[in-house]
Every structure is written in structure tokens, then in C-alpha cells.
Amino acid sequence: MARMAAFIVLLIPGLMAAAGIKFMRDTLFSNLLFPFPWLWLQFIVGIIFFLAGFGFFAGFLLHRDRKKGKVAARWQKKTVPSVEERKEV
Template identity: 55%
Template structure:
């Protein structure tokens, strides 16, 4: 069941990013969709949706790889140091 939930957590951002790409493509083709009042707002909304979905997926993969120790040394978590000051 947990794997299914994890899969759904990755599918939803993919769908959101895909819808953002569709909005940007429709704007380039000069096709205004219903809820958007102008092409500029439609493109901006598509760009925001694309970046949000893409960054969620990237962050998820980065977090998983960092947890499993598969990232470069500069991205590894540093142990917390007690500051005597």
C-alpha cells in the first residue's frame, strides 16, 4: 500500500507538469482556453505549473538519493556540530 501511495505522489506532479506544458504549447499556438483571460496569463500559469511539478519530482529524487548515499560528497548531509559560543 505504501508503494502505491508513493507512486501516486509522483504521478500527480507529473500530471501537473504535463498540464503546464500543454498550457504553454496552447499559448504558443495562439489558442486561448476557457478559464484564462489572456494568453500571457495562460503562459505564466503553465510555466508555474511546469516548474512546480518538475521541482517536486526533482526534490523527491534528490531526497531519496541523499538518504541512500548516492549523491556527490558536496550534497551529503553534514553532521550537526555543537557550537560552544
């Protein structure tokens, strides 16, 4: 059941990124879609949809790989010293 929920959580941003690519492609071919009054607005919305969907997907993968310890040292989360450790210094 958890895998199905994770699939659905990743499916929504994936569809959003695909819609963003479609909006940008239609703008390049001068095909204005219904909810948009101008081509430039359609292209901007396409960029926003693509970046939001792709960013969510990439962040999800980075979070998962950090938990499993499968990322390079460059991408590891830096630990912040606790209050007690800072007082000792």
C-alpha cells in the same frame, strides 16, 4: 502499499508539469483555453505548473538518493554541529 502511495504522490506533480507544458504549448500556437482570459496569463500559469511539478519531483528524487547515500559529495546535506560541540570550540 507504500509503493502505491509513493506512485500516487509522484503522479500528481507529474500531471501538473504535463499540464504546464500543454498550457505553454497552446499559448505558442495562440490557442486560448477556457479558464484563461489572456494568452500571457495562460503562459505564466503554465510556467508555474511546470516548475512546481518538476521541482517537487526533483526534490523527491534528491531526498530519496540522499537517504540511500547515492549522491555526490556536493549534494550531501551538511551536518550542523550540536550545541555541546560548539561550546567546546
